[in-house]
Structure formats: structure tokens, C-alpha cells
Amino acid sequence: MSGKRTFTMIKPDAVESGNIGNILQMISNAGFSIKAMKFTQLSEERAKAFYAVHAERPFYGKLVDYMSSGPIVAAILEKDNAVEDFRTLIGSTDPAEAAEGTIRKIYAESKGRNAVHGSDSDENAKIEGEFHFYANEVI
Ligand code: UDP
Ligand code: MG
Numbered sequence: 001m002s003g004k005r006t007f008t009m010i011k012p013d014a015v016e017s018g019n020i021g022n023i024l025q026m027i028s029n030a031g032f033s034i035k036a037m038k039f040t041q042l043s044e045e046r047a048k049a050f051y052a053v054h055a056e057r058p059f060y061g062k063l064v065d066y067m068s069s070g071p072i073v074a075a076i077l078e079k080d081n082a083v084e085d086f087r088t089l090i091g092s093t094d095p096a097e098a099a100e101g102t103i104r105k106i107y108a109e110s111k112g113r114n115a116v117h118g119s120d121s122d123e124n125a126k127i128e129g130e131f132h133f134y135a136n137e138v139i
Contacts, residue, residue, distance in 0.1 A: 003122035005035065006082040007129045008090075012070035013113040020073055023116065026103055027077065030089045036129070036138040037075040044068045050131060062112060074132040083125055086118045 010023050027034075042050065047068040054060050079085055091102025094111035098104040108114040119125035129138070 002081045002084060003125065004078050004080060004082050005122075005129065006077050006079075006086045006125045007117075007119045007132070008075050008077055008086065009117040010073040010075075011113070011115055011117060012066060012072060013109050014107050014115040015071050015073065017107070019107050019115070023103055023107060024073075026089070026106075030079075030085070032077040032079045032082070032086065035076040035078050036133045037073065038132070038137075039071055039073055040132075041071045042068045050128070059112065066113060076129045076133060076138055083119055083122055087120065090116050090118045 008027070010020055014020070014023060024034075044064060047064045048055075051060065051063055051067065054063065057063075077086065089103060091098030091104040093104075093114060095104045095108035095114060096111075098108070103116050104114050107116075119128050
């Protein structure tokens with residue numbers, strides 16, 4: 001059975017462009033509730049660790065620089081079928097390919113600077129949530 005929780009980050013480009021509120025509104029309107037949330041910034045080391053699965057990819061260095069370049073909002077979200085439904089809400093990695101009405105279609109600048117992160121599996125949602133939050137910070 002699919003899980004009820006996923007993990008998201010509002011990425012530096014969307015924070016910089018003043019869209020935290022707009023994106024949280026879309027998340028809320030889509031039926032997700034917030035179980036933990038913080039405004040924070042990843043160090044280069046923490047960004048490297050978070051994206052370690054992509055370490056061999058050509059875009060890894062740029063991704064780490066971007067994700068550590070400014071503040072982010074990290075949050076754990078709850079809804080039935082959370083992982084899959086949140087991926088649908090955010091749209092494809094590249095906003096040029098994202099469906100109309102998705103968060104990335106509306107707010108992402110490019111495939112690299114793409115406004116939001118969404119976990120790709122229940123297992124990764126748990127790992128990523130625990131990367132950012134202590135158990136006593138999660139409702
Ligand atoms: N990314 C990039 N270039 C690419 C693919 C990915 O810069 O060709 C960045 C982008 O910010 C993306 C992140 O690396 O969100 C993680 O990539 P992934 O394939 O996991 O995409 P996502 O799951 O975020 O849609
Ligand atoms: Mg991914």
C-alpha cells in the first residue's frame with residue numbers, strides 16, 4: 001500500500017522569487033497537510049549528501065551549488081498516496097515538459113532551477129524527511 005507522507009523542498013529560485021506563499025497555497029489546495037516545516041539553508045556539504053544518489057551525473061556540481069546558494073523551505077507533507085500525488089502536483093523535472101497548472105510549470109525557471117523537490121518513493125520520503133527533521137519536530 002502506498003504511504004501517506006512525502007518530503008518537499010521549496011528550492012532557492014522559488015524562495016528568491018518570493019513564491020513561498022504561492023507554492024504553499026497550491027500544496028494546501030491540493031489536500032496536503034504540513035507535518036513539519038522549516039526555513040533553512042543547505043551547506044555545500046549537506047547539499048552534496050542530500051543529492052549523493054546523483055553524484056555521478058554531469059549536473060551534480062551545478063545542482064549542489066544551486067541548492068546551497070540560498071535559503072529553502074523543507075517540509076514533510078501528509079495525504080493519501082502522498083508521493084505519487086505530490087509528483088503529479090509538481091510536474092516534470094523540466095518545466096518545459098511539465099503539465100499545465102503544475103507547480104513547476106508555473107514557477108520553475110529551468111530544468112535545473114525547478115522551484116520544488118518531491119520525493120520519488122515512500123522509502124526516499126522517509127530518508128529525506130529524516131535528513132532534515134528530528135523525530136520530535138514532526139507532528
Ligand atoms: N537536474 C538538473 N539537470 C538534469 C536533471 C536534473 O539540473 O538534467 C536537477 C534538478 O534540479 C532536479 C534534480 O537535479 O530537480 C534532481 O534530479 P531528478 O532526476 O531526481 O529530478 P526530480 O526528481 O527533482 O524531478
Ligand atoms: Mg528525484
